[in-house]
Amino acid sequence: MRLRLTSVRYEADQIVSLEFADPTGAPLPPWGPGAHLEIRLPSGLIRHYSLCGDPARADRYRVAVLRVAAGRGGSREIHDTLRVGTLLEVSAPRDTFALAEADHHLLIAGGIGVTPILTMAEHLASRGHPSWRLVYGGRSRDAMAFGDRVARLPQGRAEVVCQDERGLPDLDAAIAELPEGAHVYCCGPAPMIENATGLCGRRPDLVLHTERFAAAPARPASSEDGAFEVELAESGQVLKVPADRSVLDVVREVLPDVAYSCESGFCGTCETGLLSGAAEHRDDLLTEAERDAQRSMMICVSRARPGERLVLRL
């Protein structure tokens, strides 16, 4: 859908929130806590941002964006060039980090990772859920968005940990005290997610849900990286993918409009149907069962064994 950017608001150091509305005033598709939007920027870059407004408001979507000076350009474009009034192509909300029904939830947010987590906390608070807790860590108070909303959560539920005052949040303690069967939601920088994953790994009774906004730590380069082929089913074209290039790179030469965003295997934009062949999956998204099914692959990172051929639904 084409939505109008109706507001840009300062939220914290290097963080703005953006609001979008339908230019005709039509209601927007509904969403739930944890959902995200895919936004196509004027430059053509596609970026994903968690919705962080009020799900009850059908007249607007709200996302928050941290300016990452050394990033790949999407957040710089938003902060430096986007103006209120601009029309942008925005997907319907997508639910990849939805809040499960559970007796107890621990919500862990780091920095801008608060965007999906805060809407979860507000949802649980509005339902009067009896057992949940939010731990929100950030560099400093100035750099942490939505302090006002966190302060309005029911007393005793939210713990705000500013690194310059108290160091990092004590996830060890927060996870150790969880009752059996609790669901843990974590969105934040990669080291925070690795830490939560390690700690929950020692408690098989817990259910961990994570959402990354950056790639997991680089996987060690495989000594088996080699050239292979991809066949584009629609045209029958066969392309060679050299050892030092991705399928996405090679495909873009003949299909410049092919969708992609993170180029790191964590956003899902480039997921492509696989009609035959066995992909070596290197993304952070597919489950083991999905990998085994070999029905799709993230062409930005996943490959095939040297000399083999993959037939893609392209």
Ligand code: FES
């Ligand atoms: S572009 Fe994000 S997973 Fe491939």
